[in-house]
Amino acid sequence: MPTRPVGSAVAGVVGQAEPRSGEGRPTVGVRRRELLLGIAGGVVLAGCGRDHPQARKPPAPAVIRFDPAPGALASPRATGAVTVTGGTLTTVEWIDETGRALPGSLTPDRRGWTATEPLGYGHTYTAKAVAHGETGEIIATTTYPTVAPDQLVDVSLRSANQNELAENDTYGVGFVLVAHFDQAIDKAAAENCLRVVTEPATTGSWFWLDDRNAHWRPEHYHAPGTRITVSANLFGIELGDGVYGARDQRVSVTIGAAHVAIADDDTKQIQVFDNGNLVRTMPTSMGRGGTAVIGGRLLSFWTRPGVYTVLDRKDPVIMDSATYGLPTNSRMGYRTSINHAVRISHDGIYVHELAESVWAQGNTDISHGCLNISPADAAWFYDFVVSGDVVEVRNTGGDPLDIWQNGDWSIPWADWRHGSARS
Template sequence: MGLRRRELLLGIAGVGGLAVTACGSRTPGQPAKPPRPAVIRFDPAPGPAEIGARAPAVVTVANGTLTSVEWIDETGRALPGATTPDQHTWTSSEPLGYGHTYTAKAVAHGETGDVTATTTCTTVQPDRLVDVSLRSANLEDLTENDTYGVGFVLVAHFDEPVDRAAAEPCLQVVTEPATKGSWYWLDDKNAHWRPERYHAPGTRITVAANLFGIPLGDGAYGQRDQRVSVTIGPAHVAIADDDTKMIEVYDNGNLVRTMPTSMGMGGTATVGGRVLSFWTRPGVYTVLDRKDPVIMDSASYGLPTNSRLGYRTSINKAVRISHDGIYVHELAESVWAQGNTDVSHGCLNISPADAAWFYDFVIPGDVVEVRNTGGDPLDIWQNGDWTIPWPDWQRGSARA
């Protein structure tokens, strides 16, 4: 049966005039193609220019396969790397780095045999390296998987001034679920990031500062890359209304406690040529930290402790909500005024029982909205990020 099939196929081939040739054969009289040498390519390519520190070293070959690669720095250390399974590409497993002079040698095998190529390159040498700290509004560094309130503000603090336009694209924020946000530069060392509205509970926020190898202006380069993720907890929002002298506390939209309060007495005083305000400024604050107890000293903001309005005292269950010393805290001495009269220097006084409950309830990033008080609106340097209207916030970006 097998023989009959073979005879049939041969007959068909004869009728159709098929010509069967061996693989790789050539037409008689046509000259044979010359063998092709392997061609080695280095990246970065040879040249006098200094090379960036962030890129890896790469060697590729055409018309052949790589048999060995060496990429040696000025100290004799070999840059580690690996070749692809097809032996066409070798890539270093680490970036080239700052301030190195490399000598590279590669050997490839092609149709003409082995080919050897060499090159040298020098990477950029920064005048100085700049690092960034990734923080929350309380100015403490973020820790992986920390939990913050829905008013969380991301802070990028550079240890020296940088070119904002160069630095901002390296600060990448990803949220799950996706939320549009924007950076706002306070100065050339500090940028804050937040969305238009409070975060949704359960949001996962990941920030990556990909600064290594990036020029940041005036001869400075980024020192390293960083990445950290945090989570947003329940929606804790406290609303302090000076019209009612009450603080209403909400947990995920549900009212869970109402606390009588006494806020700033209002007015100003000039001490040593400095004007001091005794208002609780209106605006959106967030919880920075908690202390139990905390020493409150009027001299810390320019009011002598021995003056008529001065003080130095230990306070229990204190929740700090501003960088200039505004707390929500217990004060038994002002319980008589809480709910009806403002008598404080600017803090929000509440009863010992309410203070103990509030102290245990809040976490950093929880929201405290202060409404209907006098004085100037809360400023960003005081922890007033959320007080800035969204269009103005967006204009604070280096990309605006």
């Protein structure tokens, strides 16, 4: 009988030869079934070995956080807030010592709450928050004492005429901003709370006259149309030992046209410019000059040289020499009513009409220090100017105009900057 190649019947299964004559075939069949069952069983066992589900983390409770952080005096400026992670807020309460609730609102996702007003001075709040998370409801509470000042200080935001600024007022290009505190303060702390923003942007600086009064101006006159916004963010800020700011303020004003009057004692004329264009020339008679000691006080009769600004206007005004130390009944004293008077200094210098001195206007100085002009010129000038317009006095004698007299613009810029509490 022909011979088959060794192993040809089962090479694809086990790779072994069939049994020789005399060895039974069932043995081969059994081994094949055992091998196939072993392979199949291995597949099943391997599949079961991969089926190991990961262990699940236990649920975590929600976490509530208060802001500002508890444990110290809270700033009166602070705004109370509550946040929660791993849950949502159910209720939030901030109750002061009187039982009043601090108003506030929840975020749409109920994960945060913010008060709608600051904590304020001298309160003790009890804050309570309830939140719901994976482990159920949790409650957190804390207390907040706030600063109780020994004194509160306020500031008045003014122009150089000492009148309070009003929103959208218009001033001349010589406008000077004045911050007047109603008691002595720490100048550096206060200046850090004062902010001036101009549009277009202009670099300016504060100059402290003393520990209650600060003036602000740029190096050069303001550009017409400039918008000036001043903020005094004093509330909750310590301005001295136990002294805190009473409130925040903010006001904006606008600079009008460039009105500049130049009074030259060499020519005895006042030239008035509107945005750089000469619009009127007015003959004048200024201070006669010299000094005198009257009642133990040294009086000057010069119109001091320097840059003045318009403070206010009155029609009429009662002029009384006794207000600056010259008795009314003295040889040079006076008390009289004057029409169309424009005040340019805090010690009583005016640009005003005086019909009796028309003969001297344009050629001779005979006044006590004011700038006399004709009734027609005075009426025109009175209607033309606004507070903050510039009056430059040149070539007169006497001491230069001092800042307390309204001489802010007469101080050189380098010296002005050194007057800042930050310099």
